[in-house]
Amino acid sequence: MKFGTRLKVDEEINSSSTADIAFLLIIFFMVTTVFGTTRGLEMTLPKKQSTEEAKTAEAVLIEIGPDGGITIDGVPSSIADIQPYLMPKLDRNPNKFVLIKSDLAAKYQVMISVIDELRQLNVKNISIPTQKEIRMWERY
Amino acid sequence: MRFRRRGAIQAGIPSSSMGDIAFLLIVFFIVTTTFSVDKTKVNLPESIERKATYPEAAIIVIDSDGRVFLSEGDRNPELRGIEDVTVFALNLVARRPLTQFTIKASKDVEYRYVDRVMEQLRDVNARNISLLTEQRVHS
Numbered sequence: 001m002k003f004g005t006r007l008k009v010d011e012e013i014n015s016s017s018t019a020d021i022a023f024l025l026i027i028f029f030m031v032t033t034v035f036g037t038t039r040g041l042e043m044t045l046p047k048k049q050s051t052e053e054a055k056t057a058e059a060v061l062i063e064i065g066p067d068g069g070i071t072i073d074g075v076p077s078s079i080a081d082i083q084p085y086l087m088p089k090l091d092r093n094p095n096k097f098v099l100i101k102s103d104l105a106a107k108y109q110v111m112i113s114v115i116d117e118l119r120q121l122n123v124k125n126i127s128i129p130t131q132k133e134i135r136m137w138e139r140y
Numbered sequence: 141m142r143f144r145r146r147g148a149i150q151a152g153i154p155s156s157s158m159g160d161i162a163f164l165l166i167v168f169f170i171v172t173t174t175f176s177v178d179k180t181k182v183n184l185p186e187s188i189e190r191k192a193t194y195p196e197a198a199i200i201v202i203d204s205d206g207r208v209f210l211s212e213g214d215r216n217p218e219l220r221g222i223e224d225v226t227v228f229a230l231n232l233v234a235r236r237p238l239t240q241f242t243i244k245a246s247k248d249v250e251y252r253y254v255d256r257v258m259e260q261l262r263d264v265n266a267r268n269i270s271l272l273t274e275q276r277v278h279s
Contacts, residue, residue: 015159022162029169039190040242040272045262064251104252108245109185111254112273116187130259131252 041115043126059097059127060086062114066105070114079110082117090121097125101134178244179216180209185247186276193270197240198232200225204246206253222253225260233264244272 062082063071070077072085089096098118102111111128118126129137180201201209201217209217210228220228232239241261245254261269 015156018159019155019162022159022166025166026162026169029166029173038193038195038242038272039275040193040270041187041189042191042193043269043271045258045267045269102251102255104250104255106251107247108249108251108254109247111251112185112187112247112271115271116189116273116276119187119189128258130262131255132259 041112041119059099060089061099061101064100064102064106064110064114066103068107068110070110079113079117082114083121086118086121086123090123094122095124097127098123099127099129101129104131177213177215178211180244182244182246183248184244184272184274187273188276190273190275191270193242193272194240194268197242197268197270198229200241200243200257202243202245202249202253202257204248206249208253208257222256223260225257226264229261229266230264233266237265238268239266240268240270241266242270242272 061073065071070079070082072081077085086096086098100111100114100118115126115128178199178201180203182201182203196213198213199209199211199217201211203209206222208220208222208225210220210224211217212232229239229241243254243257245257258269
């Protein structure tokens with residue numbers, strides 16, 4: 001009597017679906033990851049005790065009005081005028097002080113746009129006096 | 141003369157290393173992902189110059205209505221009054237004098253709110269501040 005030979009059983013663990021599982025995990029991570037906006041303009045505030053007085057006579061004064069309009073040293077201008085106005089002054093004196101005074105009713109975006117322009121020019125001394133400081137200056 | 145028959149070449153693409161590649165990608169994602177604790181929705185102002193902020197900085201959120209939310213950087217910011225910034229910042233600066241503060245203010249908010257926050261930060265000798273912005277493309 002002749003018995004039929006059994007089929008050989010494969011001894012390996014089937015790993016063909018590992019890649020599918022892994023790619024599913026990747027998709028899960030990609031979908032659930034929330035990229036936070038964590039970039040911005042850095043500022044270092046001066047120490048309270050040793051407030052460095054910006055020499056107002058030599059500083060460039062940029063004022064922001066309540067409607068978002070700006071004046072540079074008293075001349076009505078636009079954001080685009082900041083760089084051409086400051087560039088020759090910074091060439092002569094790279095440590096030039098720039099004072100930014102914003103009206104309290106002005107939009108925050110205008111202030112950021114002005115700081116952004118100054119940062120692009122690598123202005124080292126930007127002074128943004130708070131209302132308390134402005135009141136103190138006006139008193140003297 | 142009799143030639144030896146060549147063994148049949150398998151036509152399949154070997155996919156045994158696919159799993160390894162995929163797991164490497166997973167490890168990459170796990171290592172590089174940083175979960176942002178701050179989930180407040182604010183229309184940020186736009187700027188061209190941007191630098192990466194310190195990831196564990198304390199967060200001060202000012203929304204378009206001038207409401208202030210505060211967080212030490214470890215959880216989602218909570219609604220507080222604008223005058224609470226002094227005590228909040230003072231606690232942090234007392235513990236770590238070089239604490240970084242991230243101001244995440246709406247671009248539409250009136251500057252008076254940002255000014256008030258900055259004033260309080262200066263009063264407690266906070267030094268390092270980042271103003272969060274979105275990338276502005278050159279026009």
